[in-house]
Structures are given as C-alpha cells and as structure tokens.
Amino acid sequence: xxxxxxxxxxxxxxxxTKEEIDFVVHGYTKGDIPDYQVSSLLMAIxxxxxxxxxxxxxxxxxxxxxEIIDLSPIHGIKVDKHSTxxxxxxxxxxxxxxxxxxxxxxxxxxxxxxxxTGGTIDxxxxxxxxxxxxxxxxxxxxxxxxxxxxxxxxxxLTPADKKLYSLRDVTATxxxxxxIASSIMSKKIAAGADAIVLDVKCGSGAFMKSAEEAKTLAxxxxxxxxxxxxxxxxxxxDMSQPLGKAVxxxxxxxxxxxxxxxxxxxxxxxxxxTLGSYMVVLAEKAASPEEARAMLEExxxxxxxxxxxxxxxxxxxxxxxxxxxxxxxxxxxxxIELTAKKSGFITGIAADEIGISAMMLGAGRTTxxxxxxLSAGIVLHKKAGDEIKEGEPLLTIHTNKLEVxxxxxxxxxxxxxxxxxxxxxxxxxxxxx
Ligand code: URA
Ligand code: CA
Numbered sequence: 001x002x003x004x005x006x007x008x009x010x011x012x013x014x015x016x017t018k019e020e021i022d023f024v025v026h027g028y029t030k031g032d033i034p035d036y037q038v039s040s041l042l043m044a045i046x047x048x049x050x051x052x053x054x055x056x057x058x059x060x061x062x063x064x065x066x067e068i069i070d071l072s073p074i075h076g077i078k079v080d081k082h083s084t085x086x087x088x089x090x091x092x093x094x095x096x097x098x099x100x101x102x103x104x105x106x107x108x109x110x111x112x113x114x115x116x117t118g119g120t121i122d123x124x125x126x127x128x129x130x131x132x133x134x135x136x137x138x139x140x141x142x143x144x145x146x147x148x149x150x151x152x153x154x155x156x157l158t159p160a161d162k163k164l165y166s167l168r169d170v171t172a173t174x175x176x177x178x179x180i181a182s183s184i185m186s187k188k189i190a191a192g193a194d195a196i197v198l199d200v201k202c203g204s205g206a207f208m209k210s211a212e213e214a215k216t217l218a219x220x221x222x223x224x225x226x227x228x229x230x231x232x233x234x235x236x237x238d239m240s241q242p243l244g245k246a247v248x249x250x251x252x253x254x255x256x257x258x259x260x261x262x263x264x265x266x267x268x269x270x271x272x273x274t275l276g277s278y279m280v281v282l283a284e285k286a287a288s289p290e291e292a293r294a295m296l297e298e299x300x301x302x303x304x305x306x307x308x309x310x311x312x313x314x315x316x317x318x319x320x321x322x323x324x325x326x327x328x329x330x331x332x333x334x335x336i337e338l339t340a341k342k343s344g345f346i347t348g349i350a351a352d353e354i355g356i357s358a359m360m361l362g363a364g365r366t367t368x369x370x371x372x373x374l375s376a377g378i379v380l381h382k383k384a385g386d387e388i389k390e391g392e393p394l395l396t397i398h399t400n401k402l403e404v405x406x407x408x409x410x411x412x413x414x415x416x417x418x419x420x421x422x423x424x425x426x427x428x429x430x431x432x433x
Contacts, residue, residue: 116355130318203240205351248377353414
C-alpha cells in the first residue's frame with residue numbers, strides 16, 4: 001500500500017477502505033509516514049469529507065492506536081457524558097453523583113482546564129484533600145462500592161489522535177466535522193464507556209458557534225457511536241452565555257453543591273436533569289426520560305444525590321465537612337461588585353468574554369503549565385433575559401490580583417443592556433438520537 005495512492009484517492013473523492021485507514025493511522029503513529037503526506041491527506045479530507053463508514057473506521061483505528069480502559073469489572077452499563085466545552089459548565093460535578101444516586105455506575109475520566117473553559121479536575125481539587133490519582137484497581141473498587149469515581153487522564157489513550165490533532169492544529173484542518181467527530185469519539189470509546197451522552201454546545205463560548213454546525217457535529221458523533229456499538233445520544237445546548245451563575249473553580253463547586261441540594265440556578269439544574277435523564281435511560285435504570293427525570297428529582301429532594309456526592313468526596317480524600325460548610329472553600333481576598341450603569345433588559349452575556357475574564361482573574365490557565373487560583377472567578381447576579389435597574393448588582397469579581405481595571409472594563413463590554421427585551425436562545429435546542 002502506498003500513501004501516495006491513498007492521498008490521490010481521497011483527493012478525487014473516493015471512499016477509503018478500512019485497510020487504507022488503518023495503514024495511515026498506524027503508520028503515522030509509529031512514525032513511518034511523514035507529516036507532509038498526512039497533512040496532504042487531512043486537507044483532502046477537509047475538502048472531500050468522509051462517509052459514515054470511513055468515520056467509524058477512523059475512530060476505531062485511533063482507539064486501537066493506544067491503551068483501552070477495561071471497565072468490564074464494574075457491574076452495570078457504564079454511561080459517560082461528554083461536553084464539547086463551555087464556560088461555567090459545572091454539570092459533571094452535579095451529574096456524576098446525581099446519576100450515581102440512581103444506581104448508574106459513573107466511572108469518569110476528566111481533564112484540567114485550558115484557556116477560557118474550566119476543567120472538572122481543577123474544580124474538584126478546590127475541595128481540600130481531594131485527589132484524582134487512583135490506581136485502576138482503586139478506581140474500579142470505588143465505582144462498585146460507591147457508584148462514582150473521577151480520575152485524571154491516565155495511560156496512553158489514543159496517541160494517534162494526539163499526533164493528528166497537533167498536525168491539524170498547524171495545517172488549518174481542525175475545523176472538519178469528520179475529523180472532530182472521530183477525535184472526540186475515539187477518546188470516549190478508549191475510556192471504556194458502554195454508552196455516551198453528548199452535550200454539544202453552540203454559541204459564543206463554544207467551539208461550534210451556530211446551532212446548525214453543532215447539529216451537524218452531533219449527528220456525526222451519534223452515527224459513529226451507534227455504528228461501533230456504543231449507544232449514543234446528543235443534546236444541542238446553548239453556550240451563548242455562561243451556564244449557571246458561577247464561573248471559577250471553588251465558586252463552581254459551591255454552585256454544584258447548591259444544585260445537588262435543590263437550590264441551584266434554573267438553567268444549570270434543567271440541563272443536569274435533562275442530560276441525567278438520558279444517562280439513566282441509556283444505563284437501563286428507567287424506561288423513559290420522564291421516568292428517569294422523576295427519579296433524579298426525587299433524589300435531589302430526599303438528599304440522596306448530595307449524600308452520594310459526600311461519599312464520593314470522602315472516598316477520594318476530600319474534606320467533606322467543607323462541602324457541608326461551603327464558606328470554608330478557598331476564598332479570594334478581594335470581592336468587587338459591579339453594578340449596572342443603566343436600566344433595561346440584559347440581552348446577552350458573551351460567554352467567551354466572561355471565560356477569558358475569569359482566566360485573567362486567575363481562574364484559568366493561559367498555558368498548560370501555569371498555576372491557577374482556585375478561589376478566583378465571577379459570580380453573575382443576572383442572566384440574559386433579566387431586567388435590571390441602574391445601580392443594581394450585575395456580578396461580583398473574586399480575585400487575589402492587584403490590578404483588575406482592564407478586566408472590569410472587559411466585563412462591562414461583555415454584558416449587553418438594552419431598553420427592550422430581546423429573544424434569548426433556548427437552553428436546549430434539540431435531542432439527536
Ligand atoms: N476537540 C477534540 O477533542 N478534537 C477535535 O478535533 C476538536 C475538538
Ligand atoms: Ca456555572
């Protein structure tokens with residue numbers, strides 16, 4: 001087989017075979033095929049696309065390029081959730097214990113934050129003592145005993161994706177639906193999930209800016225998942241404004257606890273109940289999303305969801321008394337309240353700008369190795385659609401930085417107040433099955 005012929009075949013719009021795709025992925029991972037030939041193929045894929053069959057073959061080839069986590073010692077159907085990333089997206093912290101409280105095993109591998117989106121692990125580490133370094137044996141035992149565990153990225157999962165992604169990053173080929181879909185799905189499948197619920201976000205704070213693009217990506221991922229034998233469902237959800245009210249690590253832990261206790265922001269609660277319902281259905285613990293939702297609501301009301309969270313925190317070395325008294329979470333020295341400069345309706349809160357502001361306040365990493373301030377972030381007091389009067393609190397900045405004038409200016413620019421009410425995007429656009 002010659003790489004030259006494979007490039008020419010894709011350039012001319014033909015479908016590649018499984019053997020050809022395996023040849024490229026394995027050859028590139030081993031270092032046998034040079035970057036310039038793979039770049040050329042990626043560009044041909046960018047223009048010609050890939051069939052559904054090619055996409056699932058590519059996904060499986062990337063899965064097989066490295067280690068695959070074996071979750072079979074865990075009893076029950078393991079359902080994973082994946083979000084394409086957003087600002088103030090606290091859902092994993094809530095969903096993991098909430099769904100686990102219904103008897104669904106949650107064996108989750110999570111990442112750290114980079115840039116304007118936060119990572120679940122950083123958030124959890126703002127609970128004193130909490131750690132994510134479990135051995136595989138400890139991880140599996142904890143899920144069997146307590147139904148939920150979260151670990152950091154371990155092992156050598158999907159090395160082909162890492163190498164291809166780096167190449168795409170410098171050859172203007174990131175933005176291709178088949179390549180994005182197979183990249184995301186390969187990681188979920190290698191992490192051992194039996195079934196997958198995808199939260200595909202759209203809006204200013206998301207990778208996909210429009211609902212149309214998000215839908216195309218969601219359909220591509222659902223098709224790959226189902227073709228390779230993992231039941232997959234996707235929700236298209238809004239990321240034009242931050243999710244919930246808190247953005248920042250310890251602030252989001254507090255928000256997650258409030259939500260698990262039934263006092264969370266409306267949008268965050270609704271999204272968790274909807275995503276959670278599909279997770280419970282895919283795990284075959286309920287026959288319909290409606291039945292699943294009732295189970296989740298009951299476990300918030302009767303305290304089981306929060307108890308499961310405490311049990312999970314305790315098992316991973318975290319101080320659970322801090323979760324019962326959230327004022328003991330890391331706290332920033334400076335709190336600055338910004339008030340509205342005029343009266344009117346909030347027509348939009350630019351999620352990306354809020355995320356970047358939180359990062360500038362210390363909550364996020366600018367590079368992979370920078371340290372973060374777990375106490376820093378932003379708490380919104382109003383959301384898009386709300387009415388506000390001049391002088392009323394808009395948001396509070398939490399920071400230990402000395403100079404925040406430029407962030408304050410940026411925050412004022414990112415919140416739009418108009419005289420008349422505008423249409424606000426729906427929280428959930430669509431469910432793709
Ligand atoms: N996220 C991924 O994991 N892969 C992509 O290709 C794009 C976004
Ligand atoms: Ca939030």
